[in-house]
Amino acid sequence: MSYPFQLRSAADYEQAYQSSVQNPELFWSQIAEHFHWHKKWDAVLTWNFEEPKIEWFKGGQLNITENCLDRHLPAKANDTALIFEPNDPKSATQKLSYQALFDRVNQLAQVLKNNGVKKGDRVAIYMGMIPELAIATLACARIGAIHSVIFGGFSAQSIADRLQDAQVSFVITCDGAYRGTKEIPLKSVIDDALVQCPFVEKVLVYMHTHTPISMLKDRDLWWEDEVAKVVALGNPICKAEVMDAEDPLFILYTSGSTGKPKGVVHTVGGYMVYTTYSFVNVFQYQEGDVHFCTADIGWITGHSYIVYGPLCAGATILLFEGIPTYPDAGRFWDIVDKHQVAILYTAPTAIRSLMGFGLAPLEGKSLSSLKVLGSVGEPINEEAWHWYHEHIGKGRCPIVDTWWQTETGGILISNMAGITPAKPAYATLPLPGVQPILLDENGTVLEGNDISGNLCMRFPWPGMLRTTYGDHVRCRTNYFATYPNLYFTGDGCYRDTQGNYRITGRVDDVLNVSGHRIGTAEIENAINSHTGVVESAVVGYPHDIKGQGIYAFVIIESVHGDADLSKLDIAQTVTRLIGAIAKPDKIQFVQGLPKTRSGKIMRRILRKIAEGAVDALGDTSTLLDPSIVEQIVKGAEL
Ligand code: PRX
DSSP: OOOTTOOOSHHHHHHHHHHHHHOHHHHHHHHHTTSOOSBOOSEEEEEETTTTEEEEEETOEEOHHHHHTGGGTTTTTTSEEEEEEOSSTTSOOEEEEHHHHHHHHHHHHHHHHHTTOOTTOEEEEEOOSSHHHHHHHHHHHHHTOEEEEOOTTBOHHHHHHHHHHHTOOEEEEESOEEETTEEEOHHHHHHHHHTTOTTOOEEEEEOSSOOOOOOOTTTEEEHHHHHHHHHHTTOOOOOOOOEETTSEEEEEEEOOSSSSOEEEEEEHHHHHHHHHHHHHHHTTOOTTOEEEEOSOTTSHHHIIIIIIHHHHTTOEEEEEOSOTTSSOTTHHHHHHHHHTOSEEEEOHHHHHHHHTTOSGGGTTOOOTTOOEEEEESSOOOHHHHHHIIIIISTTTSOEEEEBOOGGGSSOOBOOOTTTSOOBTTBOBSBOTTOOEEEEOTTSOBOOSSSEEEEEEESSOOTTSOOEETTOHHHHIIIIISSSTTSEEEEEEEEEOTTSOEEEEEESSSEEEETTEEEEHHHHHHHHHTSTTEEEEEEEEEEETTTEEEEEEEEEESOOOSOHHHHHHHHHHHHHHHTBGGGOOSEEEEOSOOOBBTTSOBOHHHHHHHHHTOGGGOOOOTTBSOTHHHHHHHHTOOO
């Protein structure tokens, strides 16, 4: 398979970028021509950022799974679509050809249909990183059901919130998942969540870990039994539902600075075009390359660069169930050698944690199959960049530092492997079609280079979010109201003298912990629901491995017995209500919080204390009670 829209030189990039800005509609329609449509679009783009209303390829009819699967047959029927590397290196690797993946997606799509799932119904998927997770997402897309994949680390309460918000009628899960030495009892977590969700009609369960589970009569179904019924009928092809380009493909929940996570909605046509285009260009994918993205399909990176982008491009994807340090810190490198991985796409937090093991885990590893390295999810510090470049890429593999978000659907700012220059710790240049702009807090546009500001986008790209599920006003308030007529990313950014972009981190109350986004308000709500807690304030602080750690300042009525035990209890409450990823690293009991006279918590001061920068607290005279700061500094957990 060749990619007519693959850029092959810096000059190609330059030219594509210019065309994409001068005539975006022509630019994107020429790319969209290379996909399979039942009917071409009526209009390439209709948009305004006030409502917002964004429509790409409206009136175009397609099914994304025909682009991921059907159109690769028969030419690629026997080519490997998916390699599965299980948690336990002693368990057998699985390979699915494009034909096999097509067959399994069709079977499951038929199972969903047989159980009453229709176009537009919401289906939640809560599974470990096994091939069936990818199959489940594609089966939903095949029949036009909207999938909502929930990361396997979220708690029953977080699941229930998401199921309620989207009024999910069908859940797909497995008995359990493996993560290193741990077995995660997914089905039992789902059972707990469903106590609050009587509207869920059916739960389909794939048996993976053989963890004992309870199956509820008339609600729970075994995946294998349901598939067997379809096979008994001669395995018919499940006709792909013809979708409008602007029909929703999936909902993915993500944290913001306020309230509960919001359901970011992506639609079929634009998302397909954008993820495929960015995949082929950023990673410079070549036919036959094995692409290993270590993200979980529960996050946007997995949706866009394990499932949809690569499969639309006919790529070979590698799905890994385990963790980088099990059975030892050489696991990624063993996988690279075993499957001759060409592209490794991972997060800085994983690189930093593996760096901590030194070079011993790399002994005896060749890594010679690697061609391109990728980084995503958080700023990559220079030390980690150089280690990755030197010890993993052996100085010969370009590193692409890809900046994007759940809301953007695909990579917006990144160098293109070997085509445009890399610069350590810089995401570098916008992709064609992407028009970044920096503004100060007052909304003044910051022209020129060597300047820092808040990062916005001034023109739509096909992969961007269309709404937040069930609450369009929230979408507007969150992303389109801060700066009129612009999409606001929530990130701070520096543009260097050559126009390269360096993302400096969030400018709102959102933390990025090990590449995972968590709102401070969400964690505070969880802490505040713990008995005896009066109030709390959560901030991030620099953490060597996670990027940011979670520091909670908590006012508690009284500590009964051991303070450390009380802290442990609070941390457990957060884990129970959200999931282990939101568990505070440090909890400090305080008498009060630094507040302005209008009652607003001065987080700037708490951040400085958490960082240990107590000499740089700045002006505290506007505080209601400046003496509180001194008390907090004395008791700080450094
Ligand atoms: O702050 C940015 C950071 O991650 C945020 C988006 O998080 P999420 O929606 O969970 O998506 C993560 C995977 C795409 C951004 O607002 N971020 C993501 N990539 C980078 C980054 N920060 C710096 N450099 C990056 N390459």
